[in-house]
Amino acid sequence: MHRLPARYLVMIDADGARTALLFTEHRKPAGEFDASSEEVSVMIKGLRPERTAASAEWDQALAGSSRSDRLAAEVFTLDV
Incomplete structure (x- = not known):
């Protein structure tokens, strides 16, 4: 089955840690990881x-x- 690409990256505090959440265009979960990871900085560079x-x-x-937490969150629209 084909997975939809991630369209949004939301950086939000979750349980005391900054978390990066990926969502599809329809805001369905597509992944979650530590917001301090190198992958996050690559994905949001220039956005x-x-x-x-x-x-x-x-x-x-x-x-x-x-x-x-939602008010403080940052939403990035990814180039896909």
């Missing part, structure tokens, strides 16, 4: 984050995160 993780479009995808 500007948005502070949109608290908007309604992210409600279902980030339902397990607190409102304050």
Whole structure:
């Protein structure tokens, strides 16, 4: 089965650690790892984050995160 590519990378605090969450275009989970990893810096190089993780479009995808964590989160739209 073909997996959809990651379209968004959300950097958010989770359990006291900065976490990078990958989501497809439809905001379905596509991966999760430590935000300090080298892969994250490569993926977001040259991209500007948005502070949109608290908007309604992210409600279902980030339902397990607190409102304050979502407000502080950075959302990157990846070039795919």
